[in-house]
């Protein structure tokens with residue numbers, strides 16, 4: 001990859017992550033800085049995701065760029081059997097940047113190999129979704145004032161949840177302590193536990209979402225436990241409420257605690273949590289706009305350090 | 314080198330090879346994958362394939378003897394995907410003229426199929442690409458979808 005494409009969180013190092021977070025902070029303070037004047041950006045959503053698409057398109061618009069694209073592959077030539085390669089090559093003739101989401105895993109990586117235009121992966125099946133990870137990091141950074149030395153509790157579907165896997169990868173630079181709270185069927189895969197051991201990251205595994213765990217957390221990252229993930233539906237019925245958060249459970253939690261969730265939520269966070277100032281998932285989604293503005297600028301070769309310096313004055 | 318000649322000649326005498334290649338110490342469970350990697354189905358020369366032979370190192374082992382063919386190094390190294398401890402003997406005029414170990418490449422192009430049906434390599438005409446992430450246990454990771462697999466699970470294209 002000879003350009004500034006962003007396919008996986010593993011494509012960027014610690015310095016680049018911090019640069020993106022600083023730029024996100026700048027865009028939060030100055031959301032309408034027209035850095036993309038004259039640029040055209042394609043949003044190619046082979047799989048519909050209104051939430052992610054609107055966030056990216058708002059980011060481009062606020063930066064003063066223009067957007068072309070589609071929001072559903074059913075309306076494109078893909079439905080006529082055109083290969084991804086041909087679609088990417090065709091679109092590359094028109095735009096300065098491609099933001100793409102696809103249900104096929106590895107689609108974005110492959111796209112970077114068939115075009116010289118930078119590509120941002122807005123999700124490829126169960127594989128990668130790096131802008132989600134960066135907005136998660138920005139949310140943690142913003143609410144805790146640091147990324148270092150935090151107690152982070154991951155709850156729910158830790159087996160299939162790509163957001164929690166990517167978060168572990170990204171936090172490797174910041175000395176976190178993780179708690180993995182999940183039922184047996186959805187526990188953290190060995191691969192990621194081995195990653196933690198290799199990087200010297202402390203973690204514990206819990207099947208109970210206990211008071212002790214909650215009261216010692218700086219961040220609780222909730223994920224959805226989906227029924228279709230279970231081979232045994234009896235097991236689903238047994239555990240579905242065990243990993244739900246209710247407001248009363250937060251009574252003795254740390255004052256700096258924030259609750260994150262990639263959304264959409266179903267019933268893993270009760271409505272009564274929403275009014276608690278520790279609930280942060282709606283602001284978290286808004287942070288996605290600023291993180292994506294930073295990611296888009298980086299992909300287009302706009303020097304983030306210049307932007308970050310201008311934020312000092 | 315020369316000291317080992319006699320013993321090698323002895324062990325290979327079963328189907329004495331005048332010229333060619335002997336691939337020894339292949340795990341019995343992956344022998345036929347090794348056969349596919351070498352593309353032996355398409356060869357016209359004499360081939361002897363033995364399996365479940367006694368081995369002091371592996372318990373049971375497989376062996377492949379191919380007459381009149383010397384494989385290039387890249388092809389032989391691909392054997393390491395399924396038989397990391399394989400030993401290569403090049404035979405010329407009944408003598409073992411060269412002994413080689415296989416070396417697992419860092420990256421494997423083609424040969425192995427990604428087991429993930431949702432992977433781009435199973436949905437578009439894309440050559441597979443795997444990074445070796447654990448040399449000791451021979452664990453590969455798909456460059457595209459990130460799926461990790463062991464050599465035991467590797468399906469050879």
Ligand SMILES: [Zn+2]
Pocket residue numbers: 106427428429432433434455456457458459460
């Ligand atoms: Zn794959």
